Amino acid sequence: MEPNNMTTLPNASNTEQGHCKGHCRMILITVYSMVLLGGTTGTVLMSRMMCKRKSQSMIAMIILNIIVLHSVLLVSLPFRLSYYILGVWEFGSFLCRLVSSIIYGHMYFTFVFYVVIVILRLLIYFKKLQMQKLQKYHMVVLSIVIWTTGSLVFWPILLLQYGIHPSYSEKPRCFEFYKDLNRGDLIILNYSMIVIMISTVVILFLIEMGVIVQLIKALWPDMWAHQDYRAQIKSFFFLLVIVVCFIPHHVFRVHFIQNYSEIDNSELVLYNEIFVALTTVCCLDMVCFIGGVIH
Template sequence: MAAEFNDTEDNYGNYSDFDYGDYAPANSTDVKEFSRAFLAILYSLVFILGFTGNGLVVCVLVKHRNQSNLTDICLFNLALSDLLFVFTLPFYSHNARVGQWAFGDFMCRLISGSHHIGFFSSIFFMVVMTLDRYMIIVHAHRVARYRTKRASIILTVLVWMLSLFVSLPDFIFIKAIGQESQGVECDYPEESKVWERYSLFTINVLGLIIPLLVMVGCYSTIIPTLLSMRTAKKHRIVKLIICIVLAFFLLWAPYNISLFLEFLQKRGIIPDDETWYNNVKLSITVTEAFAYTHCCLNPIIYAFVGEKFMRRALQLLKKLMPGYSRDLTDSSFRRSSVMSRGSEVTSASFKL
């Protein structure tokens, strides 16, 4: 994550500490300048899109909070997680643009920790929603009575506490460190570099491998169950499931692999020549661009595809912008009415 591998060149790994022998990579300046411009623009775009989409999700769910269930509560917290994540991006945008951390030690710890909490809580709530769908579709007769608002609140608190616990090293060990040649960077000091390995482990295992295994395992059982149901929209829901898994894997896996390659490079396990240096550095920058857009896609994948949520969102937009949204609302209602056939179990699980 940006908070974790933050430095003055591209926010992902202290490359200046890497030993490349008696020379520095000849074209590393070009990669550095590209990273600064690219990340500054990327962070700004993700902030705008993520804030707009997730903010609308929060507004809709707050307005209809009296009708909420476990799915709505998870959606609400998923949107909050993504908002917490995107709120840290303007700081990293500034850091990428000027080439150093300019907000002091306290903000370094706060932003880094908040960035991680938003990342992990978002992943964890997606896992909870996956498990909930699995239980309500495959074992609907067993779990219906346990899907209460009280149980949802307890589960929500546990997820946020787990996210805070996993992110604690950022609050404790990361510091604003002054470097003679690079200014100030927000990173782990030398005596705490071991926590970089911990962060890499948690990002790869808790942020990718385990969630992906849960999604694949649950949805591989859900899909055959759905296909055996007599519901007109089962194929649409199967496509939605495939989109959820593919979007998560394709957006996050390349970034996690790039961070792991950087770790192997620092440990001297893979070549430490100029070509590898620049390729890994550029790979982290580019794959991050794809990974960070996932928080912008979450409202689309998990909320706006659902007919009930879309209807509520359009009603809210109609009140906020009556002239602009009238035609959109009417046409969307017509499409929604055509697509609103399906079984109660399926709708309850995927209405989002």
């Protein structure tokens, strides 16, 4: 496929790889703008609230990690907005790969911390873990393990393996690393992450629903007055965020990998970019807590 020297997105042909038509660009600009505004507001307010309360609980420490993740993603969003508004990438190939990797790193790290919250609360509910025995340093150690493991596994793959095709450096565009999906190792990696995420969510979702049903039967009609019920509802909320924001991208990813080709891919690329943008909506979780949607 010959490189295209056009510098703007609006003039790209419908079959040119990685380009969005006008309506796709508007959707992306709208989603990223909403996430940037709402996510920044929620992150700042939640940070202030946590500073005032000075909570030392394990859950509070996990929320702090999620706030850090959201902050990193939010810093990268103006670069994405600049690209979709102006139609040209002006920040170099390395920053393109870095900004692209941040959105995937944010998704998987956030997923891990969400899962940790759910599992901790389930262990406490089933009396396999006592909150009184958990100390601040336990969560600090766990956080360090998660960050270190994730950094050693994900970032080298995302930064060193994606976006290395020679044709990428010839174009003033970004986030168009689809030719890498022709490589067998990256296909296996993508399928592995899809299976791990979906399997984990299904198992935890079924367990969580069973626990909530049991609590409703035992505590009805005053279940909201009990801490155990409220804790499990919060866990269910995190699972719901995963289902709404992360699972659609992974389900579509299977279709994308199987049907993507360098010749005729414009529609798939368009939809894939939208599903990727949907993963950033999880940054609005703090707005839901601050706004009282989940108490």
